Amino acid sequence: MGDGAFKGARVEAEHSVESHERHLGVGGKFALGVVGLSLWMLLMTATYFHTWFEKLTGLLVASMAVYTVYILPRWVPAVRAFVGLPGI
Numbered sequence: 159m160g161d162g163a164f165k166g167a168r169v170e171a172e173h174s175v176e177s178h179e180r181h182l183g184v185g186g187k188f189a190l191g192v193v194g195l196s197l198w199m200l201l202m203t204a205t206y207f208h209t210w211f212e213k214l215t216g217l218l219v220a221s222m223a224v225y226t227v228y229i230l231p232r233w234v235p236a237v238r239a240f241v242g243l244p245g246i
Contacts, residue, residue: 226241227241231243
């Protein structure tokens with residue numbers, strides 16, 4: 159400390175809720191707004207411009223891709239060597 163006193167982390171961590179700064183500034187709120195609008199546009203595009211067959215096949219293809227990239231390499235070493243897996 160500046161006055162030479164020794165204070166542990168517990169003393170310094172005792173702050174009131176009012177003293178915390180806001181976690182999201184203007185930029186964070188703007189980014190969340192852009193993400194929200196993007197998701198809304200994706201939902202509306204899927205709802206109004208695609209048939210049920212296209213929606214179903216898109217869901218199946220996306221599910222297979224997620225399974226192939228994220229789940230399958232954990233148990234199959236040959237796929238892990240080709241795709242790669244962080245930390246393993």
